[in-house]
Amino acid sequence: MSAGWVAPGAEAIEAIVAAARFDATGLIAAIAQAADGEREVLMLAWMNEAALRETLATGRVCYYSRSRQALWRKGETSGQRQQLRSLRLDCDGDAVLMAVEQTGVACHTGRVSCFYREAGSTGLLDATAPLVSPETLYGR
Amino acid sequence: MSAGWVAPGAEAIEAIVAAARFDATGLIAAIAQAADGEREVLMLAWMNEAALRETLATGRVCYYSRSRQALWRKGETSGQRQQLRSLRLDCDGDAVLMAVEQTGVACHTGRVSCFYREAGSTGLLDATAPLVSPETLYGR
Numbered sequence: 573m574s575a576g577w578v579a580p581g582a583e584a585i586e587a588i589v590a591a592a593r594f595d596a597t598g599l600i601a602a603i604a605q606a607a608d609g610e611r612e613v614l615m616l617a618w619m620n621e622a623a624l625r626e627t628l629a630t631g632r633v634c635y636y637s638r639s640r641q642a643l644w645r646k647g648e649t650s651g652q653r654q655q656l657r658s659l660r661l662d663c664d665g666d667a668v669l670m671a672v673e674q675t676g677v678a679c680h681t682g683r684v685s686c687f688y689r690e691a692g693s694t695g696l697l698d699a700t701a702p703l704v705s706p707e708t709l710y711g712r
Numbered sequence: 713m714s715a716g717w718v719a720p721g722a723e724a725i726e727a728i729v730a731a732a733r734f735d736a737t738g739l740i741a742a743i744a745q746a747a748d749g750e751r752e753v754l755m756l757a758w759m760n761e762a763a764l765r766e767t768l769a770t771g772r773v774c775y776y777s778r779s780r781q782a783l784w785r786k787g788e789t790s791g792q793r794q795q796l797r798s799l800r801l802d803c804d805g806d807a808v809l810m811a812v813e814q815t816g817v818a819c820h821t822g823r824v825s826c827f828y829r830e831a832g833s834t835g836l837l838d839a840t841a842p843l844v845s846p847e848t849l850y851g852r
């Protein structure tokens with residue numbers, strides 16, 4: 573897997589972080605989209621300022637886990653890392669869109685994307701099946 | 713533009729809405745992705761329960777405007793509507809992903825996508841240019 577990310581310098585990172593509008597709890601929504609293939613939207617998670625800064629500096633996507641209240645370096649436990657290819661802010665600065673190279677699958681259920689429960693005529697149906705078992709991912 | 717959406721029945725809509733996990737302020741993040749072409753991520757906005765219900769029932773995407781504190785039927789003022797093609801919830805139910813047919817452009821700046829400010833070596837740079845002027849969109 574190519575590195576695919578040239579980290580901005582310290583000043584540029586400050587400018588980017590300064591343009592991000594974090595909410596009252598200090599978080600910003602971050603979308604990961606596959607850089608290739610179907611350009612599938614893989615997941616939505618959250619970043620605090622430290623997570624955004626680390627992601628920009630290292631090119632390895634780092635979120636903030638609201639449940640664990642800690643930085644969440646994607647793939648740290650499961651190996652299913654995300655390598656940053658590009659990062660954009662939206663017009664009002666309160667959301668981040670990343671193009672990523674996903675190692676393996678993004679979802680803890682073993683699916684490529686976390687968005688697999690599709691609204692249909694009878695309610696929600698699983699639109700995709702797991703590629704790997706969660707037991708394999710997390711060694712349980 | 714094809715309708716492209718068969719509204720679930722009342723019971724199914726209740727089941728879908730019940731599976732959505734709204735946050736403490738009653739909102740859920742909703743991503744709109746172009747159904748065709750580059751499958752570009754167009755925007756991230758918010759829905760309350762009423763907005764999600766209306767979107768599912770009508771197939772016309774309706775958000776909740778946090779600034780106006782009111783339902784925001786996308787395109788009501790600008791004509792730049794979003795016709796729903798599919799709607800998915802993520803694994804933990806706190807985000808919505810929609811495939812939409814976008815009439816015109818999604819961004820109030822006149823760009824196809826709201827995500828146009830790209831992080832680079834010198835900070836943020838506009839990655840795309842407006843296709844139409846905001847004055848044309850909003851008649852100002």
